[in-house]
Amino acid sequence: MTLRIAIFGAGRIGCWIAGPLAAQGHDVTLIGREPTGREIAEHGLTVLDADEVIAATRNLRYDVGPESLASADLVLVTTKSGGLAAAAADITRLARDDTVLVTLQNGIGVAAAFAPLVPRQKVLGGIVGFNVVHAGGGRWSKSSKGMIHCEKHPLLRDFGWHLVEDLRPIExxxxxxxxxxxxxxxxxxxxxxxxxxxxxxxxxxxxxxxxxxxxxxxxxxxxxxxxxxxxxxxxxxxxxxxxxxxxxxxxxxxxxxxxxxxxxxxxxxxxxxxxxxxxxxxxxxxxxxxxxxxxxxxxxxxxxxxxxxxxxxxxxxxxxx
Missing domain, CATH: 1.10.1040.10 (N-(1-d-carboxylethyl)-l-norvaline Dehydrogenase; domain 2)
Known part of the structure; x- marks a missing residue:
C-alpha cells in the first residue's frame, strides 16, 4: 500500500528516514527549513549505511510550511523535543482525524506526553536506535549500528522497522x-x-x-x-x-x-x-x-x-x- 507520509522535521533523522520510505514507493514529503530544502533541490537526497548507498532520489518533495500535513496518512514527527509543541499545533490545525502520528524523539514517555496535545489522532511511540551524520551534498549517513523501533500498527508493517507492543524497554x-x-x-x-x-x-x-x-x-x-x-x-x-x-x-x-x-x-x-x-x-x-x-x-x-x-x-x- 502506498502511503502519503509527511516527515515533520528535516534534521539528520528525518532526512535519513525519508530515503528508504521514498525508495519503497511511498509519497514522502519532508517539512523543514529552507537551507536543507535548497541542498536537497541541488543535490537530491542520498541515504547511506556507513559507505553503502541504500536509497537515492532527486524527486523528493520538500516543504518549508506544514500544509502537506492535511493530506498525510502518516506523520513522522522527527523534530527535537523542544519542537513538539509547535508540531502539535500545526498537526491539530491541519491533519485529518484518521492520520496516524509517530514520535521519534529521544527520551522516556514522549508519545504519552505528546498524545494530549493532539487528541484527535492516534499517536505511536518510536525510537531511532542509531546515529546519523550529515555529510553534505545531500548525503545523510548512518554512523552506528541499530534500527528503528516503533509500537505496532498496520500502516508500518512493511517498513522494515522493529515493531513492538511495549516500547518502554527500548526507550x-x-x-x-x-x-x-x-x-x-x-x-x-x-x-x-x-x-x-x-x-x-x-x-x-x-x-x-x-x-x-x-x-x-x-x-x-x-x-x-x-x-x-x-x-x-x-x-x-x-x-x-x-x-x-x-x-x-x-x-x-x-x-x-x-x-x-x-x-x-x-x-x-x-x-x-x-x-x-x-x-x-x-x-x-x-x-x-x-x-x-x-x-x-x-x-x-x-x-x-x-x-x-x-x-x-x-x-x-x-x-x-
Missing part, C-alpha cells in the same frame, strides 16, 4: 546509550576519539549505573540495543584502553567523524535535549529516592553553556569522580 535501552550525549558535547571530540579514553568512559559508566538503578525503580528492564547487554555496559566501558579500543570499540561500528547531535547544539548555543536524557534520570531518581550525582553534574555543565570543552581528567573532577 530505556536507548536512554542508556544517549547518556553519552553531554559527555561527547563537553569533550569537543568526535565520538570514536572520545570513547577511546578511559576517563570519559568512566563518567559514562557511572551515569549508566545510576540510570540502571532508576530503571529498576521504575520496574523496567532496558532492552539490549547494541552488541552488549545493558547490565554489562558499564563493566565494558571500564575496561582498560588496551582492551577496549582494539576489541570492544570496533564492535560498535562508529565512523571516525561521528558526533552526537547534542555536540552541535551545545557548540552553537542552541537548546539541547539534556532535560529529556540525563535530566530525566535525575528527575525519576528523585521520584524513587535514588541518588544520581553524575547525571546531575552533567546536566549542570551543559546548562551552563558557553561551549566549553574539557579533557577527561578535568571532566572527572567536575562530576565528582
Amino acid at each position: 530505556w535501552g536507548k536512554l542508556l546509550l544517549n547518556l553519552n550525549n553531554p559527555i561527547n558535547a563537553l569533550s569537543g571530540q568526535p565520538l570514536k576519539q572520545q570513547l577511546e579514553q578511559i576517563g570519559y568512559r568512566r563518567i559514562l559508566a557511572t551515569a549508566m549505573d545510576e540510570a540502571l538503578a532508576v530503571a529498576k525503580g521504575a520496574g523496567v528492564r532496558p532492552a539490549k540495543l547494541g552488541p552488549t547487554a545493558p547490565a554489562l555496559l558499564s563493566a565494558g566501558l571500564r575496561a582498560p584502553d588496551w582492551l577496549f579500543n582494539p576489541v570492544l570499540l570496533p564492535r560498535q561500528k562508529i565512523s571516525d567523524t561521528a558526533r552526537l547531535s547534542m555536540s552541535d547544539d551545545y557548540d552553537t548555543g542552541k537548546p539541547t535535549e539534556i532535560a529529556e536524557l540525563n535530566g530525566k534520570v535525575v528527575v525519576l531518581g528523585r521520584q524513587f529516592g535514588i541518588e544520581t550525582p553524575v547525571n546531575a553534574a552533567l546536566v549542570k555543565l551543559i546548562e551552563a553553556g558557553g561551549g566549553n570543552h574539557f579533557d577527561a581528567r578535568t571532566m572527572l573532577r567536575l562530576v565528582g569522580l
Whole structure:
C-alpha cells in the first residue's frame, strides 16, 4: 500500500528516514527549513549505511510550511523535543482525524506526553536506535549500528522497522546509550576519539549505573540495543584502553567523524535535549529516592553553556569522580 507520509522535521533523522520510505514507493514529503530544502533541490537526497548507498532520489518533495500535513496518512514527527509543541499545533490545525502520528524523539514517555496535545489522532511511540551524520551534498549517513523501533500498527508493517507492543524497554535501552550525549558535547571530540579514553568512559559508566538503578525503580528492564547487554555496559566501558579500543570499540561500528547531535547544539548555543536524557534520570531518581550525582553534574555543565570543552581528567573532577 502506498502511503502519503509527511516527515515533520528535516534534521539528520528525518532526512535519513525519508530515503528508504521514498525508495519503497511511498509519497514522502519532508517539512523543514529552507537551507536543507535548497541542498536537497541541488543535490537530491542520498541515504547511506556507513559507505553503502541504500536509497537515492532527486524527486523528493520538500516543504518549508506544514500544509502537506492535511493530506498525510502518516506523520513522522522527527523534530527535537523542544519542537513538539509547535508540531502539535500545526498537526491539530491541519491533519485529518484518521492520520496516524509517530514520535521519534529521544527520551522516556514522549508519545504519552505528546498524545494530549493532539487528541484527535492516534499517536505511536518510536525510537531511532542509531546515529546519523550529515555529510553534505545531500548525503545523510548512518554512523552506528541499530534500527528503528516503533509500537505496532498496520500502516508500518512493511517498513522494515522493529515493531513492538511495549516500547518502554527500548526507550530505556536507548536512554542508556544517549547518556553519552553531554559527555561527547563537553569533550569537543568526535565520538570514536572520545570513547577511546578511559576517563570519559568512566563518567559514562557511572551515569549508566545510576540510570540502571532508576530503571529498576521504575520496574523496567532496558532492552539490549547494541552488541552488549545493558547490565554489562558499564563493566565494558571500564575496561582498560588496551582492551577496549582494539576489541570492544570496533564492535560498535562508529565512523571516525561521528558526533552526537547534542555536540552541535551545545557548540552553537542552541537548546539541547539534556532535560529529556540525563535530566530525566535525575528527575525519576528523585521520584524513587535514588541518588544520581553524575547525571546531575552533567546536566549542570551543559546548562551552563558557553561551549566549553574539557579533557577527561578535568571532566572527572567536575562530576565528582
